[in-house]
Amino acid sequence: MNVLDVIKTRRNIKKFKSDIVGEELVYTWLEAAAMAPNHRMTEPWEIYFIGEETRGTLNHKTNFGNAPILMAILSRHGATEIETAENAMATACFIQNFNIAAWAEGVGTFWSSIGITGKNRDVLAVPENFDIIAVLAVGYPEETPEPKPRTPIKDKIKSLS
Ligand SMILES: Cc1cc2nc3c(=O)[nH]c(=O)nc-3n(C[C@H](O)[C@H](O)[C@H](O)COP(=O)(O)O)c2cc1C
Numbered sequence: 001m002n003v004l005d006v007i008k009t010r011r012n013i014k015k016f017k018s019d020i021v022g023e024e025l026v027y028t029w030l031e032a033a034a035m036a037p038n039h040r041m042t043e044p045w046e047i048y049f050i051g052e053e054t055r056g057t058l059n060h061k062t063n064f065g066n067a068p069i070l071m072a073i074l075s076r077h078g079a080t081e082i083e084t085a086e087n088a089m090a091t092a093c094f095i096q097n098f099n100i101a102a103w104a105e106g107v108g109t110f111w112s113s114i115g116i117t118g119k120n121r122d123v124l125a126v127p128e129n130f131d132i133i134a135v136l137a138v139g140y141p142e143e144t145p146e147p148k149p150r151t152p153i154k155d156k157i158k159s160l161s
């Protein structure tokens with residue numbers, strides 16, 4: 001697939017096969033993810049691989065579609081509010097790089113906000129100076145949803161003088 005096809009066919013996957021995703025592949029995608037733009041090279045992301053015991057405590061209603069891999073992607077706070085916001089944006093770029101790299105190899109991801117609440121921060125033992133940007137489930141899709149319609153991009157464009 002060319003890059004446009006990868007971007008356009010990616011979906012948030014809700015049901016996964018139990019097939020193992022090779023560790024080497026995951027590291028390759030994490031390395032690609034780390035090429036994300038980040039202001040002042042803060043590289044604010046950290047990755048927690050979530051094991052079975054912790055995963056059970058997260059108590060997700062579908063167990064993350066039974067994905068074989070679960071990760072939390074954290075973003076470090078900056079010295080100012082603006083730097084913290086910039087770091088979160090950079091980490092979102094990191095996550096989308098990962099999503100796209102994985103999808104190019106037929107592996108899907110499920111982006112969940114479950115980690116944002118205080119309880120789940122505690123479950124994941126997140127330090128105070130970090131935010132959880134996503135809990136990301138990773139695996140081969142059992143089902144790939146139809147695309148969700150988007151507003152025509154022309155409706156989102158303003159041309160300023
Ligand atoms: C910041 C962020 C948080 C998200 N949190 C959730 C979530 O908690 N649960 C969920 O089902 N999807 C979540 N999603 C995925 C979106 O629901 C999904 O991307 C959207 O419905 C469009 O579908 P698509 O990605 O398949 O095109 C999140 C996406 C982003 C960017």
